[in-house]
Amino acid sequence: MRSLRLAVLGLVLSCTGLVTAQEASPLKPRQVAEFWFSTSVNVKPFSKKSGQVYERKFYKKFRLSGELGYRGNENLFNGKLLYTVLGMRYRFNKHVRLLLDSRYNMRGPAAQNSFRHDLQLDLNTKVDRFTLGYRITAQHEYIEITAFRDILRNRVSVEYNIRKVPVNPYLAAESFTILHYEGNMLVGMRYTAGAQIDLGNDRSLDLGVRHDREIHLYDPAYRWIFAASFDMSIK
Numbered sequence: 001m002r003s004l005r006l007a008v009l010g011l012v013l014s015c016t017g018l019v020t021a022q023e024a025s026p027l028k029p030r031q032v033a034e035f036w037f038s039t040s041v042n043v044k045p046f047s048k049k050s051g052q053v054y055e056r057k058f059y060k061k062f063r064l065s066g067e068l069g070y071r072g073n074e075n076l077f078n079g080k081l082l083y084t085v086l087g088m089r090y091r092f093n094k095h096v097r098l099l100l101d102s103r104y105n106m107r108g109p110a111a112q113n114s115f116r117h118d119l120q121l122d123l124n125t126k127v128d129r130f131t132l133g134y135r136i137t138a139q140h141e142y143i144e145i146t147a148f149r150d151i152l153r154n155r156v157s158v159e160y161n162i163r164k165v166p167v168n169p170y171l172a173a174e175s176f177t178i179l180h181y182e183g184n185m186l187v188g189m190r191y192t193a194g195a196q197i198d199l200g201n202d203r204s205l206d207l208g209v210r211h212d213r214e215i216h217l218y219d220p221a222y223r224w225i226f227a228a229s230f231d232m233s234i235k
Contacts, residue, residue, distance in 0.1 A: 029213075035076055036227040038069035042089070043234045063089040065101075082106045097122040105141075106165045114139040133157040133172075148187070149181040159196065166198035189213050194227070202233040 034039075046059035067085035072078055089102035099120040106113050119141050124133040137153040157172035176188035194208025206229040214220035 027219050029222045032221050032223045033074045034080075034223055034225045035072045036069065036225055037071075037229070038067055038227075039230045040065060040067035040085075041232050041234060047235070058090075061091045063091075067091060077222050080107065085149045095123060095125055112143065114141050129163070131159040131161070131168075133159070145181070148178045148180070151187075152179055154176045157192075166200075168196040168198075170194055170196065185216055187217060188215055202235070204231050205229070206231065 007045075034064070043064045044062075045064050046056075046062065048055040048059075065085070067083075067087075069081075069083045069085070070079060071081040071083075073080055077218060083103055083105045085101050085103045087099060088098050089097060089137075091097045099118070099122065101118040101120070103116040103118065104113070105116060118137055120135060120137040122133065122135050124131055126132075133155075134157065135153075135155040138224040139151040139153060141147075141149050141151075143149055153174055153176055155174035157170055159168050159170035161168050170192075172190075172192040172194075174190040174192075175186060176190070177184060177186050190210055190212045192208050192210045194206060197205040197207065199205055206227070208227045210223075210225035210227060212221075212223040212225055
């Protein structure tokens with residue numbers, strides 16, 4: 001997987017260059033704090049029947065998933081978004097996984113609710129106790145054509161497995177590029193420092209701090225995001 005490692009390194013360097021080359025906005029970026037919470041479950045829908053020796057390869061590697069998430073502003077109870085996700089996952093091998101998600105965003109009476117589809121490809125490889133990851137996501141939201149409907153996201157990450165400790169710290173960087181009829185443009189970067197905590201019994205807790213920076217927008221915002229996610233798998 002040497003090519004994957006080189007691709008991850010190249011994307012990290014390109015993301016850094018894009019941020020330093022961003023155009024200055026006439027307005028000072030707004031500083032915003034947000035709190036994100038979510039819980040998800042992964043289910044293997046086609047289990048091997050009792051007494052059955054052979055299990056089809058597709059059934060073994062296919063999963064269904066569901067997620068419920070909440071996002072609030074500085075006031076924790078001042079919600080800006082509640083969303084639900086239904087998805088499908090298929091792992092081709094230990095390095096490659098394909099995901100398709102359908103998401104419904106509920107923003108309250110002051111904003112428009114919307115549907116969104118995400119098609120995502122995950123690549124990862126292990127080097128000693130490190131796991132290097134690359135994720136590309138094509139995102140389409142069913143909103144007015146003049147808005148940011150189509151976004152291409154590229155994310156690179158590195159995670160470290162601490163020996164005999166159920167906590168894996170990680171770092172990640174993600175770029176957001178809009179695909180628009182008036183032209184494509186980089187509009188944001190997101191940096192994350194966090195830790196994946198193994199709770200046992202196929203359950204985990206992800207805690208992280210994210211710094212989200214809007215780029216090339218007239219009135220940009222810089223967000224500090226405090227995120228927590230509980231995940232479980234049902235075999």
